Amino acid sequence: MNYNREKKHRLCIAPMMDYTDRHGRFFLRQITKNALLYSEMITAGAVNHGERKQLLEFNVEEHPVALQLGGCDAGELARAAKYGELVGYDEINLNVGCPSDRVKRGRFGVCLMKEPDLVAKIVEEISSTVNVPVTVKCRIGIEKYESLELLCEFVRKVKEVGASCVAVHARVAVLKGFSPKQNRTIPPLNYPRVYILKKKFKDLEIILNGGIRNLNEVEQHLDYVDGTMIGRAAFDDPYMLAEADSRIFNDNHNVPTRHVIGRIMLPYIEDALTKGARLHNITKHMLGLFHARPGARQWRRYLSENVFTPNAGPEVVERALKLVPEE
Numbered sequence: 001m002n003y004n005r006e007k008k009h010r011l012c013i014a015p016m017m018d019y020t021d022r023h024g025r026f027f028l029r030q031i032t033k034n035a036l037l038y039s040e041m042i043t044a045g046a047v048n049h050g051e052r053k054q055l056l057e058f059n060v061e062e063h064p065v066a067l068q069l070g071g072c073d074a075g076e077l078a079r080a081a082k083y084g085e086l087v088g089y090d091e092i093n094l095n096v097g098c099p100s101d102r103v104k105r106g107r108f109g110v111c112l113m114k115e116p117d118l119v120a121k122i123v124e125e126i127s128s129t130v131n132v133p134v135t136v137k138c139r140i141g142i143e144k145y146e147s148l149e150l151l152c153e154f155v156r157k158v159k160e161v162g163a164s165c166v167a168v169h170a171r172v173a174v175l176k177g178f179s180p181k182q183n184r185t186i187p188p189l190n191y192p193r194v195y196i197l198k199k200k201f202k203d204l205e206i207i208l209n210g211g212i213r214n215l216n217e218v219e220q221h222l223d224y225v226d227g228t229m230i231g232r233a234a235f236d237d238p239y240m241l242a243e244a245d246s247r248i249f250n251d252n253h254n255v256p257t258r259h260v261i262g263r264i265m266l267p268y269i270e271d272a273l274t275k276g277a278r279l280h281n282i283t284k285h286m287l288g289l290f291h292a293r294p295g296a297r298q299w300r301r302y303l304s305e306n307v308f309t310p311n312a313g314p315e316v317v318e319r320a321l322k323l324v325p326e327e
Helices: 022-029 044-049 052-056 074-087 101-105 109-114 116-127 148-160 180-185 191-200 215-221 238-249 258-274 279-286 296-306 314-322
Strands: 011-013 036-043 065-070 091-096 134-142 165-173 205-209 227-230
Touching: 011 238, 022 036, 022 238, 022 258, 022 279, 036 044, 036 091, 044 052, 044 065, 044 074, 052 074, 065 074, 074 091, 074 116, 091 109, 091 116, 109 116, 109 134, 116 134, 116 148, 134 148, 148 165, 148 191, 165 191, 165 227, 191 205, 215 227, 215 238, 258 279, 258 314, 279 314, 296 314
Parallel strands: 011 036, 011 227, 036 065, 065 091, 091 134, 134 165, 165 205, 205 227
Antiparallel strands: none
């Protein structure tokens, strides 16, 4: 790989269901060459017993790309992680931050923050199985388990058994009465808590997640932590990442215009459709490409109204591009 492993966490795109699938990652990679991309969370059971090739397959252009796994069985997770390594993922990330009902029922995600010894066992098992970095994504706490002391104890335990980096969503998770969407917005952000965590773990990479909307905010947080993680903002306005390589990674290269990126996607779309992909599942990631630009509404409307027509293909995107003035 030609990217700088020392700096790959300076800007990450958070793992998000229905967003960071292989189509979304390929699209974002046309805009930024350096930001670390994460897969959607995939359960260890699905990898080990399901359609493994379909779940793990990705395009070589997506590097650097990390596989996020969910589960609570150390052996199952280690086996799934090994499959991820063999396929070529650059990092294995353990989800200890998702607050959905599904993960609560499965005893994984953020509820594992109540079981730091189990998480440490999982990280240790994965670390001894793979040769790529093993990282953890968590919250600053969970209701009734939200003190700085408990967070530090959790981080200390996973660090000691092999975690090379911890990404922290700077909100407490509220499992009773809050939906996953509410957990992303209602619990107040506590960035200083993550800054303090970094001061206490100077030799561990600490990544800040939660509420970061643009590169100006990224740069501000990098004064206090090793890296940052942007979520849905990366798809609401994906072209803001066009400056990421130069501003965040000191990599000055020519970035394609929005129209060029749209045209780059045309052969990708054609190939993906021949392999069974649905046009909507690709173009949904592209809707924000012309965010706040003349013609953005026409772009979104044309795509939204035409991707479901019979035999719709890359020509839908090609026509939509003509509705937007060239830059």
